[in-house]
Amino acid sequence: MIKSEKTSINKKEYKYQRKKESTNFGERNIRPRKRVLSDNYLYCDNCNKYNDGLCPRGCQTYEANHKANHAKYTVSSGLKIMKSTIPGAGLGVFTMKEFAKNTFFGPYTGERHRSAERANQSGYAWTIEDDAGSVYNYIDASDPDRSNWLRYVNCPLGQNDENLTAIQFNGEVYYRTLRDIKAGEELFVYYGDEYAKALGLDSFDHSIENQTIVQSFLTPHSIVSSKTEQKQQQTTSAKKQKTVKRDTIG
Numbered sequence: 001m002i003k004s005e006k007t008s009i010n011k012k013e014y015k016y017q018r019k020k021e022s023t024n025f026g027e028r029n030i031r032p033r034k035r036v037l038s039d040n041y042l043y044c045d046n047c048n049k050y051n052d053g054l055c056p057r058g059c060q061t062y063e064a065n066h067k068a069n070h071a072k073y074t075v076s077s078g079l080k081i082m083k084s085t086i087p088g089a090g091l092g093v094f095t096m097k098e099f100a101k102n103t104f105f106g107p108y109t110g111e112r113h114r115s116a117e118r119a120n121q122s123g124y125a126w127t128i129e130d131d132a133g134s135v136y137n138y139i140d141a142s143d144p145d146r147s148n149w150l151r152y153v154n155c156p157l158g159q160n161d162e163n164l165t166a167i168q169f170n171g172e173v174y175y176r177t178l179r180d181i182k183a184g185e186e187l188f189v190y191y192g193d194e195y196a197k198a199l200g201l202d203s204f205d206h207s208i209e210n211q212t213i214v215q216s217f218l219t220p221h222s223i224v225s226s227k228t229e230q231k232q233q234q235t236t237s238a239k240k241q242k243t244v245k246r247d248t249i250g
């Protein structure tokens, strides 16, 4: 999945990327073609249902951020920030214990602003979209004194290494575990196709990997591209997918 000549990624080349997730809800009353997005719901891939929070059947858990003044010290219990296994990527986030699939981390914190240019230069900004799919603002974690540990989660070099997905929920971005994660693993969240491209990586194909999860990637700006739309429609018609998102880090 990785272009060999780009194996070593300079941190400065990490652009930024955003992701976002969108939820197409309404399997019932909504026509499949109509793109209705709302981040007021979380999808449970065990139950194949949308809920207005974590699944009431106990399928999902939440690991809150730790409060602190600097991003490094906000890391949730059971996680540690150390040198990434990705050459040139700087710091990364590692597990010190096991985390079950469907554990939510977050929210991703940072400065909120509406400048696509700043977001693009930051490398740490996630896009927040409104229900219509337009960019509403960015959560920019470029300043470690005004953000938290999620900024240190790197984009994986290959799809097999991906173990988190970024999700927009109630105007915030959370990272959700895609599978059970063992102690000692580095956490990775896909930043989206545009970001991956900037890193010299091939795009990940989530339609194949995650049958229950649909990913819509947000980009900084105008990228709710036709590609994204296509994916969402595919998903919708494939039944049950929802959306997920990814995050970035630099």
Ligand SMILES: [Zn+2]
Pocket: 044, 045, 046, 047, 048, 055, 056, 057, 058, 059, 060
């Ligand atoms: Zn459930």
